[in-house]
Amino acid sequence: xxxxxxxxxxxYPPSAVYEVGRAKIAEFAAALGSADPVHLDVAAxxxxxxxxxxxxxxxxIALTLSVAASVVEDPDVALDYSRVVxxxxxxxxxxxxxxxxxxxxxxxxxAVRSMGxxxxxxxxxxxxTEDGExxxxxxxxxxxxxxx
Amino acid sequence: MSARVDAADVAVGTELPEQVYAVTRADLVxxxxxxxxxxxxxxxxxxxxxxxxxxxxxxxxxxxGLAGRAVSEWAGDxxxxxxxxxxxxxxxxxxxxxxxxxxxxxxxxxxxLDDGRFRVDLTVxxxxxxxxxxxxxxxRLA
Numbered sequence: 001x002x003x004x005x006x007x008x009x010x011x012y013p014p015s016a017v018y019e020v021g022r023a024k025i026a027e028f029a030a031a032l033g034s035a036d037p038v039h040l041d042v043a044a045x046x047x048x049x050x051x052x053x054x055x056x057x058x059x060x061i062a063l064t065l066s067v068a069a070s071v072v073e074d075p076d077v078a079l080d081y082s083r084v085v086x087x088x089x090x091x092x093x094x095x096x097x098x099x100x101x102x103x104x105x106x107x108x109x110x111a112v113r114s115m116g117x118x119x120x121x122x123x124x125x126x127x128x129t130e131d132g133e134x135x136x137x138x139x140x141x142x143x144x145x146x147x148x
Numbered sequence: 149m150s151a152r153v154d155a156a157d158v159a160v161g162t163e164l165p166e167q168v169y170a171v172t173r174a175d176l177v178x179x180x181x182x183x184x185x186x187x188x189x190x191x192x193x194x195x196x197x198x199x200x201x202x203x204x205x206x207x208x209x210x211x212x213g214l215a216g217r218a219v220s221e222w223a224g225d226x227x228x229x230x231x232x233x234x235x236x237x238x239x240x241x242x243x244x245x246x247x248x249x250x251x252x253x254x255x256x257x258x259x260x261l262d263d264g265r266f267r268v269d270l271t272v273x274x275x276x277x278x279x280x281x282x283x284x285x286x287x288r289l290a
Contacts, residue, residue, distance in 0.1 A: 024182075027181070027182045028182045028183065030178070030182070031175070031178045031179040031181070031182035031183070031210070031213075032179075032210070032213040032214060032216075032217050033169065033175075033214070033217065034217050034220070034221075034226075036220065036221070036226060038225075038226060038227075039226070048225070048227075050227070054226060054227060055226075056213060056216065056217065056220070056226055057216045057220065057226055057229040057232055058209060058212055058213040058216050058232070061183060061185075061209050062182070062183050062184055065183075065184075065185065065209070066184065082199075085236075086208050086209070086236055087235065087236060088233070088234065088235045088236065088282075089208070089209065089212060089233065089234055089236075090231075090232070090233035090234075091231065091232045091233070092230070092231050093229070093230050093231070095227075096226065096227045139233075
């Protein structure tokens with residue numbers, strides 16, 4: 001079933017606040033095998049000009065992918081999530097995510113498209129501090145593969 | 149960490165050092181926990197094969213993260229990577245052994261932008277096949 005082009009531009013309420021912890025940043029960096037001290041050591045991060053340890057450039061996915069995926073549950077979108085795969089990902093950073101950030105993520109449908117029986121849904125998730133400072137945008141294109 | 153690359157030493161055609169990363173099942177479990185992506189196609193052969201995959205595959209975002217690490221380490225600063233995008237072209241199949249799969253990351257400066265920014269185009273392969281396409285990073289160098 002093709003997605004309605006009228007969905008483009010639809011926004012959803014912001015997520016609950018996600019508080020970024022030093023241990024979570026260290027865990028994510030370790031999962032990428034990164035030993036850069038700006039992820040692990042507050043003193044090293046401060047020496048590099050950051051207020052606290054900073055996250056690797058793809059860390060935002062830990063909060064944004066589930067927000068992008070939640071759009072699939074909109075009854076007007078109603079894709080079969082068991083058939084959904086991650087097609088594309090893009091990040092635009094205004095500044096690095098850092099420990100102590102209290103972030104909210106707001107999804108907006110940016111594009112819908114059908115191709116070869118599959119539905120393609122592109123959702124931009126804008127990440128800002130709870131005070132409204134923009135931090136990054138994470139755009140996920142999800143593909144719901146057609147039956148058979 | 150690594151020495152910072154100087155913007156004055158970078159031009160169109162500058163190549164990043166090639167990086168080869170091993171990805172084992174243990175790495176997938178670690179990434180699943182760190183990212184919160186618990187999709188069983190990344191840890192269960194039974195589920196992966198039931199949806200038509202050859203076996204357990206790596207998270208696309210793990211591959212993207214490793215390629216991002218290669219760019220960050222070249223730039224000498226993870227904060228230098230201001231824009232980053234990929235298309236997940238082909239899955240990285242990770243066998244259940246001690247060796248796992250290999251992900252190879254190559255990069256080349258393709259465009260000099262304004263404000264000390266450069267576009268780096270990445271070639272990311274596993275087993276000789278391209279696994280990411282349109283993989284591009286914009287890096288701001290001092």
